[in-house]
Amino acid sequence: MRLTLEPLDADRDAALLHQWVTHPRSVYWEMQDATVAEVASEYRLIEENPHHHAWLGRVDGAPAFLAETYDPAHSELAGLPELRPGDTGMHVLVAPTDTPVHGFTRRVFAAVVEHCFADPAVRRVVVEPDARNDRIRALNREFGFRELRTITLPTKEAALSVLTNPKIKGSHLTPENLAIAQRHLVIKAISEYAHERLLTPAADGELWAVTTPAGDTTYTFAAERLALDHWAIDAASVVRTVKDEPADLDVQELVAELAEVLGIPDALLPTYLEELAATLASACWKLQHSTATVEDLLSADYQAIEAAMTEGHPGFVANNGRVGFGADDYAAYAPETGSTVRLHWLAARREHTRLSLGEGMTAPYDVQLLVDHGLDPEEYALVPVHPWQWDNKIAITFAPDLGRRDLVHLGEGSDDYRAQQSIRTFFNTTDPTAPYVKTALSIQNMGFMRGLSPRYMAATPAINDWVHDLVTGDPTLQGCGFTVLRERAAIGYTGDAYHRLAGRSAHQKMIAALWRESPIPALADGERLASMAALLHRDADGRSLAAAMIEDSPLDARAWVRSCLDAYLLPVAHCLLAHNLAFMPHGENLVLVLRDQVPVRAIMKDVGEEVAVMGDQPMPEDVERIRVEVDPDIKALALHTDVFDGVLRHLAAILHVDGVLDEGDFWAEVAGCLRRHADEHPGLADAAAAYDFFRPTFRHSCLNRLQLRNTLEMVDIADQSQSLIYAGTLDNPIA
Incomplete structure (x- = not known):
């Protein structure tokens, strides 16, 4: 028996529907006396309604049932306090018959529920059957619907009921998925902690061993030590023994066992363990639901690649914390x-709002929305907010501001967005050429409470304009196609009680947003996008996307790496030498433009928050915030730490371990890229000597040490260089 659903054709199907909805058994459909014309008219209205859809169900090709799905927020249920973002409504009518088949209704019901949850945005299905319809209420309960209460609708008393998406109710948390996730994260923990010299594995014959301070637990494994003290651990080789007995791998137990040598404060250990648990939960979800292979991603668009990423930050062990999200929020x-x-x-009263605009920009929102809600655009500005932030923070934490109407909630917008890997930055799927929106989001993730400061962002558009003008005015950067995505507008609300306090707090970073240019309009024919993070991705079978790109490209591995470095490394190094300008060019801050699977140019983003000028060149007053004073030997870490250790170390290891390109050849290409730049820019010889990219060693700046020291706020954003923690030096692989 094959069940399918297709969009209903009101004109084609009106006569058939009339037979179904006027049948005595369909009394609760409330169309007993309708004519064929009235049925057709009713379903034409549904066809024209963007928030309501009708579906004809077939069994083995024959019409057999009717289904409707709708957005409860745009229905007679609108305004109910029980409704949540991600809800979808459902109606089902099985064709009346004199020869019922046992179990058929349940099969149809299951098919429609599955159809609803096929949309990844759907978190819950909402139904409101007539409270007198005991039969359908019993069927709803059988399928797991939870009756919330009886509500009064225009034509009935209804039993409001909800069914949570089974994907988010722990189905991914299986022993099989957990074992895979634990092994992966334990391996990453040992590798990165050893890289940062928090652990010192001891040689044990052909293996390596890490023994806990208590001496009763040992981890043994096979590994290859690569450049930059990178530990490429053989996943299948890792064995844990407790008191000489084999034991399961468990990253939380590993951290607890090693807490003394990791140096994490006792008070913060539970928070770090919670972030590890959340990272494991995320990994299990991806193992269960992320099915994209590297072959799929070779032709995928930017957002499909973003959604397929499974690792998170390549260096941080606890990298998918998202503390604050519930299971349904995650989905x-x-x-x-x-x-x-x-x-x-949100409409925010202008006297309490900082709106900063880039050169030539007007307010990046439709002021008509204010007018439609009876608000004066001269008195109010608009702030986009994350729906989680509205539900969990703003509606309660800023209740006085809402009561004063200093803030006015206007509801959800009409455009559809999808989250980038950075969680709180959204790509507009309704109009891909429209700006990204970066929102505040008060969840704890990877060493920070993720908010946005209105004070800090006030200069963001001006900084972005200045960096953009510098980049577009530099012939070398233009020659390699390097560009930046400008953050063109920023807004933040400051009228709350929290901003009247002398000290600074996360509460001052809860209502703010910025708009960033989309890279889509700048693409030429045959070009597509992928973040730098995508080059470090492996699919569920462990296959490398970078290796697949190389194999599918017209270039050999060395030539492919050379093109990638010319697109990425060369402009980053040039900005340092020519302008003392440092970006934070890690995986999610940089977008690669691909042609025939080859990276041909790079686009930098997150400019306002993560750019620094380390020299004394003149700058406009409103851009001075990005000037930093650092020691000369720290300046080059903008390349050595952020590029070599933060990105290229991982890419070199992937290509080496997979037999695509020996690490010696990889680092030779890195050296060659920088030497070609030096040969082509003799006028920068003094700067090159000062930065000394080819120095024998450089200071080993460590990320996990920062998070372990203070998992709640690992660095002071306003003075990041003074927060760094070092672990000796690393040998420079291009020296």
């Missing part, structure tokens, strides 16, 4: 779920 908002999100709009 609705995590980038790997590919869920569609609609942002909410």
Whole structure:
């Protein structure tokens, strides 16, 4: 028996529907006395309604049932306090028959529920059967619907009921998935902690061993030590023994066992363990639901690649914390779920709002929305907010501001968005050429409470304009196609009690947003996008996307790496030498433009928050915030730490371990890229000597040490260089 659903054709199907909805058994459909014309008219209205859809169900090709799906927020249920983002409504009518088949209704019901949850944005299905319809209420309960209460609708008393998406109710948390996730994260923990010299594996014959301070637990493994003290551990080789007995791998137990040598404060250990648990939960979800192979990603668009990423930050062990999200929040908002999100709009009184605009920019929102809600655009500005932020923070934490109407909630917007890997930055799928929106989001993730400061962002558009003008005015950068995505507008609300306090707090970073240019309009024919992070991705079978790109490209491995470095490394190094300008060019801050699977140019983003000028050149007053004073030997870490150790170390290891390109050849290409730049820019010889990219060693700046020291706020954003922690030096692989 094959069940399918297709969009209903009101004109074609009106006569058939009339037979179904006027049948005595369909009394609760409330169309007993309708004519064929009235049925057709009713379903034409549904066809024209963007928030309501009708579906004809077939069994083995024959019409057999009717289904409707709708957005409860745009229905007679609108305004009910029980409704949540991600809800979809459902109606089902099985064709009346004199020869019922046992179990058929349940088969149809299951098919329609599955159809609803096929949309990754759907978190719950909502139904409102007539409270007198005991039969359908019993069927709903059988399928797991939870009756919330009886509500009064225009034509009936209804039993409001909800069914949570089974994907988010722990189905991914299986022993099989957990074992895979634990092994992966334990390996990453040992590798990165050893890289940062928190652990010192001891040689044990052909293996390596890590023994806990208590001496009763040992981890043994096979590994290859690569450049930059990178530990490439053989996943299958890792064995844990406790008191000489084999034991399961468990990253939380590993951290607890090693807490003394990791140096994490006792008070913060539970928070770090919670972030590890959340990272494991995310990994299990991806193992269960992320099915994209590297072959799929070779032709995928930018957002499909973003949703397929499974690792998170390559260096941080606890990298998918997202502390604050519940299970249904994860399904609705995590980038790997590919869920569609609609942002909410707040009207904020202008006297309490900082709106900064880039050169030539007007307000990046439709002021008509204010007018439609009876608000004066001269008195109010608009702030987009994350739906989780509205539900969990703003509606309660800023209740006085809402009561004063200093803030006015206008509901969700009409455009569909999808989250980038950075969680709180959204790509507009309704109009891909429209700006990204970066929102505040008060969840704890990877060493920070993720908010946005209105004070800090006030200069963001001006900084972006200045960096953009510098980049577009540099012939070398233009020659290699390097560009930046400008953050063109920033807004933040400061009228709350928290901003009247002398000290600074996360509460001052809860209502703010910025708009960033989309890279889509700048693409030429035959070009597509992928973040730098995508080059470090492996699919569920462990296959490398970078290796697949090389194999599918017209270039050999060395030539492919050379093109990648010319697109990425060369402009980053040039900005340092020519302008003392440092970016934060890690995986998610940089977008690669691909042609025939080859990276041909790079686009930098997150400019306002993560750019620094380390020299004394003149700058406009409103850009001075990005000037930093650092020691000369720290300047080159903008290349050595952020590029070599933060990105290229991982890419070199992937290509080496997979037999695609020996690490010696990889680093030879890195050296060659920088030497070609030096040969072509003799006028920068003094700067090159000062930065000394080819020095024998450089200071080993460590990321996990920062998070372990203070998992709540690992660095001071306003003075990041003074927060760094070092672990000796690393041998420079291009020296």
